[in-house]
Every structure is written in C-alpha cells, then in structure tokens.
Amino acid sequence: xxxxxxxxxxxxxxxxxxxxxxxxxxxxxxxxxxxxxxxxxxxxxxxxxxxxxxxxxxxxxxxxxxxxxxxxxxxxxxxxxxxxxxxxxxxxxxxxxxxxxxxxxxxxxxxxxxxxxxxxxxxxxxxxxxxxxxxxxxxxxxxxxxxxxxxxxxxxxxxxxxxxxxxxxxxxxxxxxxxxxxxxxxxxxxxxxxxxxxxxxxxxxxxxxxxxxxxxxxxxxxxxxxxxxxxxxxxxxxxxxxxxxxxxxxxxxxxxxxxxxxxxxxxxxxxxxxxxxxxxxxxxxxxxxxxxxxxxxxxxxxxxxxxxxxxxxxxxxxxxxxxxxxxxxxxxxxxxxxxxxxxxxxxxxxxxxxxxxxxxxxxxxxxxxxxxxxxxxxxxxxxxxxxxxxxxxxxxxxxxxxxxxxxxxxxxxxxxxxxxxxxxxxxxxxxxxxxxxxxxxxxxxxxxxxxxxxxxxxxxxxxxxxxxxxxxxxxxxxxxxxxxxxxxxxxxxxxxxxxxxxxxxxxxxxxxxxxxxxxxxxxxxxxxxxxxxxxxxxxxxxxxxxxxxxxxxxxxxxxxxxxxxxxxxxxxxxxxxxxxxxxxxxxxxxxxxxxxxxxxxxxxxxxxx
Amino acid sequence: xxxxxxxxxxxxxxxxxxxxxxxxxxxxxxxxxxxxxxxxxxxxxxxxxxxxxxxxxxxxxxxxxxxxxxxxxxxxxxxxxxxxxxxxxxxxxxxxxxxxxxxxxxxxxxxxxxxxxxxxxxxxxxxxxxxxxxxxxxxxxxxxxxxxxxxxxxxxxxxxxxxxxxxxxxxxxxxxxxxxxxxxxxxxxxxxxxxxxxxxxxxxxxxxxxxxxxxxxxxxxxxxxxxxxxxxxxxxxxxxxxxxxxx
Numbered sequence: 001x002x003x004x005x006x007x008x009x010x011x012x013x014x015x016x017x018x019x020x021x022x023x024x025x026x027x028x029x030x031x032x033x034x035x036x037x038x039x040x041x042x043x044x045x046x047x048x049x050x051x052x053x054x055x056x057x058x059x060x061x062x063x064x065x066x067x068x069x070x071x072x073x074x075x076x077x078x079x080x081x082x083x084x085x086x087x088x089x090x091x092x093x094x095x096x097x098x099x100x101x102x103x104x105x106x107x108x109x110x111x112x113x114x115x116x117x118x119x120x121x122x123x124x125x126x127x128x129x130x131x132x133x134x135x136x137x138x139x140x141x142x143x144x145x146x147x148x149x150x151x152x153x154x155x156x157x158x159x160x161x162x163x164x165x166x167x168x169x170x171x172x173x174x175x176x177x178x179x180x181x182x183x184x185x186x187x188x189x190x191x192x193x194x195x196x197x198x199x200x201x202x203x204x205x206x207x208x209x210x211x212x213x214x215x216x217x218x219x220x221x222x223x224x225x226x227x228x229x230x231x232x233x234x235x236x237x238x239x240x241x242x243x244x245x246x247x248x249x250x251x252x253x254x255x256x257x258x259x260x261x262x263x264x265x266x267x268x269x270x271x272x273x274x275x276x277x278x279x280x281x282x283x284x285x286x287x288x289x290x291x292x293x294x295x296x297x298x299x300x301x302x303x304x305x306x307x308x309x310x311x312x313x314x315x316x317x318x319x320x321x322x323x324x325x326x327x328x329x330x331x332x333x334x335x336x337x338x339x340x341x342x343x344x345x346x347x348x349x350x351x352x353x354x355x356x357x358x359x360x361x362x363x364x365x366x367x368x369x370x371x372x373x374x375x376x377x378x379x380x381x382x383x384x385x386x387x388x389x390x391x392x393x394x395x396x397x398x399x400x401x402x403x404x405x406x407x408x409x410x411x412x413x414x415x416x417x418x419x420x421x422x423x424x425x426x427x428x429x430x431x432x433x434x435x436x437x438x439x440x441x442x443x444x445x446x447x448x449x450x451x452x453x454x455x456x457x458x459x460x461x462x463x464x465x466x467x468x469x470x471x472x473x474x475x476x477x478x479x480x481x482x483x484x485x486x487x488x489x490x491x492x493x494x495x496x497x498x499x500x501x502x503x504x505x506x507x508x509x510x511x512x513x514x515x516x517x518x519x520x521x522x523x524x525x526x527x528x529x530x531x532x533x534x535x536x537x538x539x540x541x542x543x544x545x546x547x548x549x550x551x552x553x554x555x556x557x558x559x560x561x562x563x564x565x566x567x568x569x570x571x572x573x574x575x576x577x578x579x580x581x582x583x584x585x586x587x588x589x590x591x592x593x594x595x596x597x598x599x600x601x602x603x604x605x606x607x608x609x
Numbered sequence: 610x611x612x613x614x615x616x617x618x619x620x621x622x623x624x625x626x627x628x629x630x631x632x633x634x635x636x637x638x639x640x641x642x643x644x645x646x647x648x649x650x651x652x653x654x655x656x657x658x659x660x661x662x663x664x665x666x667x668x669x670x671x672x673x674x675x676x677x678x679x680x681x682x683x684x685x686x687x688x689x690x691x692x693x694x695x696x697x698x699x700x701x702x703x704x705x706x707x708x709x710x711x712x713x714x715x716x717x718x719x720x721x722x723x724x725x726x727x728x729x730x731x732x733x734x735x736x737x738x739x740x741x742x743x744x745x746x747x748x749x750x751x752x753x754x755x756x757x758x759x760x761x762x763x764x765x766x767x768x769x770x771x772x773x774x775x776x777x778x779x780x781x782x783x784x785x786x787x788x789x790x791x792x793x794x795x796x797x798x799x800x801x802x803x804x805x806x807x808x809x810x811x812x813x814x815x816x817x818x819x820x821x822x823x824x825x826x827x828x829x830x831x832x833x834x835x836x837x838x839x840x841x842x843x844x845x846x847x848x849x850x851x852x853x854x855x856x
Contacts, residue, residue: 193815339816444707445699445700446672448665451631452663453663461740462736462740467740470748474748474750474752477751477755478758481758481759482758
C-alpha cells in the first residue's frame with residue numbers, strides 16, 4: 001500500500017517535472033524581516049522556482065549571523081489556468097551575533113549547467129530591549145548560541161578511492177549529533193556499476209571530535225566495482241528533526257519574531273521542545289577503478305580479487321573403480337565470494353570422470369567488509385586404479401600487494417580397488433550431490449515404440465477452421481431456431497392466420513376421409529363440408545356464414561375466374577343434390593367428384609396465397 | 610475424372626509420406642535399442658525435418674539426447690513432449706529425474722494459492738485437449754439453449770442444466786485461455802554446460818550470474834545474437850542465443 005502510494009506520488013511528481021521543464025528557472029533569496037534584535041531569529045528563504053530537481057545550495061558562513069537550523073525543505077506545485085508552476089524552498093534559521101549592519105551576500109547555484117545568483121540583503125541588528133518575561137522571547141536561548149553545523153553533521157567516505165576491478169570497497173555513512181533528534185531518515189545512494197552487499201545493521205556509538213562528544217550512527221555497505229573507469233557514488237541525503245529546548249511557557253503576542261509564523265513549532269511539544277527539520281547532504285564520492293593487470297596473470301585466473309586461503313579434502317580415501325570420491329574445496333577470505341569460480345583441478349584428469357562442481361557460500365562476518373567462505377564440492381569417479389587424486393590450484397589477485405597469487409593443494413593419495421561389480425549403464429547418469437545412493441538404480445523410461453499420431457509441428461486445433469466453425473455454428477443454429485420459434489409464436493397468437501394457412505391441408509384430409517366412407521350420402525356431405533370449411537377458413541368467416549348460393553359472389557371478390565367459380569358451384573350443387581335426393585352418388589361419380597374437388601383446391605390454393 | 614485422379618494421387622502421396630516418417634521413427638527405435646544413439650538421433654531428427662512431430666517422437670529424442678549426455682537438449686525435448694501430452698506418467702518421471710540433476714536451483718516467486726491451483730490444473734491437459742473440452746461444453750450449452758426454446762414442458766430442468774453448463778463453460782474457457790497463453794509463451798532451455806548471464810546484450814556488459822545446462826527460462830526479447838531471458842525467480846539477464854534452445 002505504502003509502496004503504491006509512493007509510486008503514485010513519484011508519477012505525480014514526474015508529471016510535474018515533465019510539465020515544468022519548459023518553465024523558466026528563478027532563484028531568489030528573502031528574509032522574514034530586515035530589522036531585528038540580537039535575540040530574534042531570522043528566517044532566510046532560498047526559493048528556486050521552475051524546477052524541483054535541485055538539492056540544497058551550499059551556504060558559506062555569513063559574518064554576524066549564526067546558523068541555528070536548516071535547511072528545512074519544502075516543495076510546492078501550483079496550477080493556475082493550466083499553467084504549472086513548481087518551486088522548492090530551503091529555509092534556514094539564523095541568530096545575529098553582533099549589532100549593526102549585517103549583509104547577507106548573494107548566493108550562487110548551478111542548475112542544468114547554468115549559474116543563478118541571488119541579490120544580497122542588508123539587515124540592521126539592534127541590541128535586544130529588556131525581555132518582557134525574563135526568558136528570551138524566542139524561547140530558545142540555547143538555540144542561538146551554537147552554530148547548527150557543530151551540533152549535527154554527516155560524514156560519507158569510502159575506505160579506498162582507487163581500486164582494481166572486483167575489489168571490495170567499504171562505504172561508511174555516519175551522522176554525528178549532540179542534540180536530541182527525533183527522526184533520522186537516511187536515503188542510501190543508488191549506485192551504478194557496482195555489486196552491493198549490506199554490511200550488518202547500523203551501528204551506534206559515541207565519539208569525541210575536537211573535544212566535543214557526539215552520538216554517532218554509522219551505516220556500512222560493501223561495493224564491488226563491475227567495470228573499470230571512473231565511477232561515482234552519488235550524494236547521500238539524510239533528514240533529521242532536531243529538538244531544541246524551549247523555556248517559554250506561553251508566548252506573548254507582543255513577541256514579534258519569526259516564531260509565530262514558524263511552521264515547525266510543535267503544539268504538542270510546544271511547551272518543552274521546538275522541532276527543527278534539517279536536511280544534511282554528503283558529497284558524492286569518486287572511485288577510480290583500474291582494470292586488472294595483464295602482466296603475470298595466471299592461466300586459470302577467474303576473476304577472484306581479495307585475500308584468500310584454501311583448504312581441500314577428499315572423501316572417501318579408499319574406494320572401488322566406478323565409486324565416487326568427493327572433493328571438498330573451501331575458499332576462505334575477504335572479497336566478493338559470490339563471484340568466485342571453482343578452483344582448477346590438475347593432474348591425470350583422464351583417469352577420472354568429472355562432474356560439475358556445486359557450491360555454497362557462507363558469509364562469516366560483515367564487520368568492516370565481507371568475510372566468508374565458499375565451499376565447492378566436485379565428484380570424481382575413477383575409471384581405473386589410480387594412486388593420486390588431481391591437485392587443486394586457485395589463483396586470485398591480491399589488491400594490497402597488487403599481484404597475482406596462486407595457492408596449490410594436493411595431490412592426495414587414494415586407494416582405488418578394482419571394480420567389484422559390473423558397472424551398469426545407469427552409472428552414466430551424472431551423480432548429483434543432492435541425491436542419495438539408491439537413485440543410482442534409477443534410469444529414464446524406455447522409448448516409445450509407437451509414433452503416436454504424427455502431425456505437422458506447431459499445428460494446434462484452436463487455430464484450425466474447424467474450431468472457428470465449432471464456435472460460430474451453434475450461435476447460428478441457436479439464432480435460426482430463435483427466429484423460427486418467434487415466428488411461430490407470432491402466428492399462434494393469431495388463430496385466423498393459422499386457420500387460413502392450414503385450411504388447404506385440412507380440406508384434403510377431409511376429402512381423403514370422405515373417400516373411404518361407403519355411405520354415399522355421408523360422403524357427399526363430407527365433401528361439401530370440406531369445401532365449405534375451406535372457404536370459411538380462407539375468407540375468415542364462420543362456417544355457418546357460407547351460403548352455397550352466394551359462393552359465386554364471394555369468390556369473384558377474391559379474384560377467381562368465372563370458370564373456377566362455375567366449377568365449385570357444380571361440385572357443391574352435386575353434393576347438395578345427392579344429399580337431399582339420395583342414391584344418385586354412385587361409386588364412380590363419387591370418386592370423380594372428389595378428384596374434381598382436389599383439382600379445384602389446387603387452383604384455389606394458388607389464388608388464396 | 611481428371612480431378613479424381615489428382616485427388617487420388619495427393620491422397621496416396623500423403624499416405625506414403627506418413628508411412629515414410631513412421632519408418633524413420635521405427636528405424637530410430639531399432640538403432641536406439643542397439644545402443645547407436647547418435648544414429649538414432651539422426652533418424653528422429655529427420656522426422657522433425659519433414660515438419661512432423663508427436664509427443665512420442667519428442668520423448669524418444671529426449672531419451673536419446675540423455676543417453677548422449679546432453680542434459681539440456683534432453684530436457685528441451687521432454688518439455689516439448691510435455692506440451693503435446695502433459696498426462697504421460699513416464700514422461701513426467703523422466704523430467705523429474707532430469708530436473709533433480711540440474712545445477713541451478715531456482716525458487717519461483719511465490720504465487721497466490723488459488724492461482725497456483727489454476728495453473729496446475731491448466732497444465733494437466735494439453736492445449737488441444739482444452740480446445741476439445743471447450744468445444745464440447747460450448748456445443749452442449751447451445752444444445753440445451755435450443756432445447757429450452759423448443760421443449761416447453763422441460764423448461765425448468767433445462768434452465769438448471771443451462772446454468773450448470775454455463776458455469777462449466779466459463780471455467781473451461783478460462784482454462785482454455787490460460788492454456789493458449791502458456792502455449793504462446795516462448796520458453797527456452799540452456800544447452801551449454803555453463804553460460805555467463807549479463808546485464809546487457811554484449812560481452813562487455815557486466816556479469817550478472819552464471820547459469821548451467823538444463824535451466825529453464827522465459828524468452829523476453831532478442832537482439833542480434835543475444836536473447837533477454839527471465840528466470841522463474843524473476844531475475845532478468847541477457848544470454849548468447851547459441852546457448853539457448855527453444856521449447
């Protein structure tokens with residue numbers, strides 16, 4: 001959470017910095033008052049507007065003024081009508097040490113290769129009038145007597161400034177103070193071209209400097225340069241809040257010093273302490289990194305720089321051909337242990353099967369530089385009977401003596417007995433230190449005998465058109481069904497329409513039914529009913545509303561030809577006649593009538609479409 | 610008639626090509642059984658050159674490379690095989706065996722337990738499997754939807770089926786998408802015994818750390834002869850391309 005806010009803030013700042021880059025840079029110095037007494041506090045503000053990428057300017061000592069705190073840093077960003085203006089203000093508190101005219105000289109500051117100068121300021125200092133309430137009106141008698149730089153200061157140093165590549169440098173940052181301090185905040189430098197290693201926790205001790213006892217907080221870090229050339233460790237900043245004792249119990253409104261407008265007096269601590277934030281900056285350090293000399297460089301030198309010793313042991317000393325012997329090589333000393341490569345093995349290496357070394361780094365001490373050990377373990381398997389192990393050589397560069405040194409150990413004696421058992425193929429597995437012996441009986445599974453569905457390399461099913469079809473077809477089907485169902489529902493809601501569209505089918509069914517009935521009279525009645533029902537459905541009338549005699553009028557309206565009208569009338573009349581007179585409908589006539597009715601239905605279906 | 614003949618010709622030629630690759634494969638198997646691993650490797654690689662592959666082929670290539678003491682290459686082929694068939698127990702066993710012999714021990718960045726389970730689940734099936742699962746569930750969902758339109762009497766039952774199936778479809782779609790992203794991630798394996806990893810793409814850049822054969826990494830970008838890689842623990846560095854084999 002904190003982190004994200006920090007990033008957000010950074011982004012915010014970055015945006016403004018970017019926005020303000022076009023703004024003109026201005027540098028001004030101002031004081032809160034021009035006339036003051038020897039007991040007043042003078043607040044000097046150095047304002048840099050138009051940029052925020054600037055550190056505190058260096059203040060030269062000013063004659064007649066004693067620095068009592070500062071700089072207190074504040075930044076502000078304002079947006080007026082879309083125009084962004086940024087500024088950074090450094091505030092210093094001074095107390096006058098003499099009466100008369102005091103001149104604050106103009107200050108110089110370099111921003112982006114350009115020099116800016118502020119105007120000098122003239123002050124007049126008068127002797128303090130008798131204080132109204134005994135104590136000093138600004139409530140900090142102690143404050144005005146001692147210069148702030150004697151109460152708190154920082155020291156930033158490297159133990160060496162000229163080194164060779166990969167040599168250890170110990171960086172120390174110390175804050176000295178002999179005044180109560182509330183919060184100490186230290187921003188470690190961001191280095192480039194170095195490998196960093198922390199050196200323990202911060203230390204705190206007391207030290208006497210020029211006869212004054214100080215509390216010291218020390219932070220150390222080890223650096224290993226990774227490239228040659230002139231490298232710079234950037235400036236380090238620390239922030240602290242100083243607590244000054246304040247004697248004033250209650251401030252009178254008549255005291256016209258800067259205290260009232262002082263933003264740093266704490267209402268909670270107000271009775272006893274006054275809080276003064278300060279920002280302390282230490283200068284950057286230049287480190288000259290020299291490349292390692294080529295002269296006298298041993299062949300097996302692998303980049304180790306420092307002061308080292310080596311210890312070698314081999315276990316077991318008696319074994320059979322094909323059994324492993326473990327070589328343990330321990331390199332101890334001061335330097336960048338992480339970068340150290342395994343010592344070289346020399347001797348009859350052909351007689352052994354060698355495995356890659358494994359290593360482990362232990363840091364033993366982080367006091368005044370990294371000291372530790374790196375343990376390498378190499379597994380050797382003698383292929384035949386040998387009496388001696390290979391010897392071990394380790395080369396490093398000693399930066400104190402400025403020369404290369406080579407340490408030699410071994411060879412050690414070894415008793416190798418002839419192989420007792422047949423060496424199975426599995427021993428061709430590289431032995432790993434991580435594994436126990438029983439793993440020796442393990443091997444990979446045998447190859448597959450079936451090629452198992454060879455297919456073009458890189459072919460995946462989701463890129464095939466079939467997949468796309470599989471994705472789209474269901475949707476298309478679903479939409480199709482949806483449309484169909486909607487359509488059907490719509491027509492189901494309108495029974496007349498259903499009747500209209502199904503009339504032809506129903507009529508034909510009825511005619512079919514009529515055919516199978518033996519009783520002539522009933523057959524005729526059914527034929528008539530089929531046709532009348534059909535006409536009723538098609539003309540959207542009830543069945544009773546169809547009058548056989550008026551059919552011609554009805555059909556003519558619907559656009560039937562005269563011939564068609566006569567046809568239907570003939571059929572209907574025949575049916576009617578048969579129904580009432582009876583017996584007329586003979587088998588042949590009946591069938592012909594049904595055929596005629598069917599034929600007429602065909603024509604009618606086309607007309608009623 | 611002419612078209613038919615051409616079709617027939619194409620059919621036969623593809624069939625004979627497949628048959629040819631099958632014979633290369635079994636020839637490789639025969640040589641492997643005889644212990645002529647180098648020759649076996651050649652035969653298997655010929656199949657690859659024809660542009661064809663299968664999980665079994667990569668498995669056999671992995672075995673052969675292992676027998677030839679090429680740990681990195683072997684692991685690379687096994688991983689390729691795993692991509693096509695993540696459920697083969699023999700393959701998983703071989704990979705475990707090889708990985709226990711790696712020099713570099715890399716602790717992956719700890720992940721949320723839910724995410725861990727998700728990726729484990731996604732990895733347990735191949736991309737083609739997920740594609741099929743997804744299509745089945747997806748098709749089923751639409752069948753239920755259509756049935757829901759048509760069968761009024763079963764509306765309630767179908768609605769429940771659609772709900773369950775819909776949730777299943779979303780879950781499988783998530784796995785499917787995850788599987789696609791895994792498939793499209795370019796991973797590589799270090800093939801050389803020891804490789805210095807640098808801060809930048811040139812010999813003059815400072816050494817960051819050294820990596821050993823068989824270590825897997827993710828390929829981020831490439832520049833001329835160099836590749837930028839990311840390890841499972843989040844470390845990023847540049848390596849010469851020649852020391853890497855793509856999975």
